[in-house]
Amino acid sequence: AQSVAQPEDQVNVAEGNPLTVKCTYSVSGNPYLFWYVQYPNRGLQFLLKYITGDNLVKGSYGFEAEFNKSQTSFHLKKPSALVSDSALYFCAVRAKTGFQKLVFGTGTRLLVSP
Amino acid sequence: EPEVTQTPSHQVTQMGQEVILRCVPISNHLYFYWYRQILGQKVEFLVSFYNNEISEKSEIFDDQFSVERPDGSNFTLKIRSTKLEDSAMYFCARRDRVQETQYFGPGTRLLVL
Numbered sequence: 487a488q489s490v491a492q493p494e495d496q497v498n499v500a501e502g503n504p505l506t507v508k509c510t511y512s513v514s515g516n517p518y519l520f521w522y523v524q525y526p527n528r529g530l531q532f533l534l535k536y537i538t539g540d541n542l543v544k545g546s547y548g549f550e551a552e553f554n555k556s557q558t559s560f561h562l563k564k565p566s567a568l569v570s571d572s573a574l575y576f577c578a579v580r581a582k583t584g585f586q587k588l589v590f591g592t593g594t595r596l597l598v599s600p
Numbered sequence: 601e602p603e604v605t606q607t608p609s610h611q612v613t614q615m616g617q618e619v620i621l622r623c624v625p626i627s628n629h630l631y632f633y634w635y636r637q638i639l640g641q642k643v644e645f646l647v648s649f650y651n652n653e654i655s656e657k658s659e660i661f662d663d664q665f666s667v668e669r670p671d672g673s674n675f676t677l678k679i680r681s682t683k684l685e686d687s688a689m690y691f692c693a694r695r696d697r698v699q700e701t702q703y704f705g706p707g708t709r710l711l712v713l
Contacts, residue, residue: 518700529706576643586655588633590642591642592642
């Protein structure tokens with residue numbers, strides 16, 4: 487069965503500092519991995535994905551994530567946080583074969599202070 | 601990437617009533633999904649729909665739920681007899697044939713009283 491763990495309910499970072507939002511996953515076979523962001527009272531907005539190829543993937547708004555197969559992790563990073571990055575971030579996984587459903591983590595609230 | 605639109609944005613209903621949530625894809629995609637997010641909890645998969653058939657459903661998607669694409673355009677989720685615990689944000693998502701990314705609509709907030 488697929489699962490995603492986001493160990494931190496909230497991450498606090500000062501504007502201009504680097505940020506990391508952690509995600510680990512469990513899936514049979516090779517994974518497809520995704521990050522989504524949710525602003526208050528809004529839908530889920532796609533940020534980036536890992537399908538195959540380079541372990542470091544770059545996405546929208548300066549975010550990037552590194553796929554680490556040995557650690558089964560896909561942490562989200564940004565070199566310099568903005569106050570406007572404050573939102574709820576979800577990591578999701580699906581298996582490359584078989585079912586298409588996304589399995590989401592519980593979400594991590596990112597709070598960037600001025 | 602264009603997303604999908606969902607109607608209504610909010611719906612309040614009485615327990616036991618039927619509700620229909622609508623998802624309108626902007627372009628002609630084949631793969632559709634419904635997810636829900638109970639307040640403060642994680643996003644949960646309900647059902648996937650491909651080529652006008654259900655391809656996968658979760659244990660949440662019981663006989664009270666149904667999906668269809670009645671006019672070849674709108675994609676609907678029907679809850680026949682709503683329960684209090686159906687109160688949640690319901691998201692529609694679509695995926696095209698090539699891309700693996702699911703793009704989500706803005707959601708319908710359902711409140712069952």
